[in-house]
Amino acid sequence: MTTAPISNATAATTAAPATASPEQAKFRKAAQAFEAVFVRQLIGSMRSASEGDGIFDSEATKQFQDMSDAKTADAMASKGALHIADMLVKQYGARLAGSAAAAPATGAAPAPASDKPAASVAAPDGKPAQ
Numbered sequence: 001m002t003t004a005p006i007s008n009a010t011a012a013t014t015a016a017p018a019t020a021s022p023e024q025a026k027f028r029k030a031a032q033a034f035e036a037v038f039v040r041q042l043i044g045s046m047r048s049a050s051e052g053d054g055i056f057d058s059e060a061t062k063q064f065q066d067m068s069d070a071k072t073a074d075a076m077a078s079k080g081a082l083h084i085a086d087m088l089v090k091q092y093g094a095r096l097a098g099s100a101a102a103a104p105a106t107g108a109a110p111a112p113a114s115d116k117p118a119a120s121v122a123a124p125d126g127k128p129a130q
Contacts, residue, residue, distance in 0.1 A: 024089075027096055031085035036077035038084060043069045 047069065080086055 021097075023096060024093065027093065028085065028089055031088040032077050032080075034088065035080075035082065035084040036074050039073035039076050039082065040070055043073055 044066075047065065076082065077085065
């Protein structure tokens with residue numbers, strides 16, 4: 001009897017599809033950077049909530065702890081430990097894909113599809129701009 005190895009289910013969800021556009025790749029990278037910043041703040045808050053100073057605490061120790069926390073947060077974000085980047089990509093990725101499909105090939109913004117004239121812009125005094 002042979003058994004198949006257990007696959008990492010999260011690896012399949014965090015891997016970018018082979019047909020991802022450059023915009024989607026940039027979005028995924030930005031989502032991972034956001035996750036790293038969020039995790040850094042989370043770790044910093046947990047560390048500041050700890051009980052008092054230890055006997056070996058100094059400014060140098062705190063600086064190295066901050067560096068270690070940042071490295072830990074970056075590693076957690078790159079592995080998708082909290083799946084924050086995945087949730088952002090899932091929630092906003094469809095909008096990115098939809099807007100890329102709706103934009104014309106020239107890169108210009110699509111024209112309004114309304115028969116109504118465009119709304120006039122009001123000046124700061126409330127009168128329509130000329």
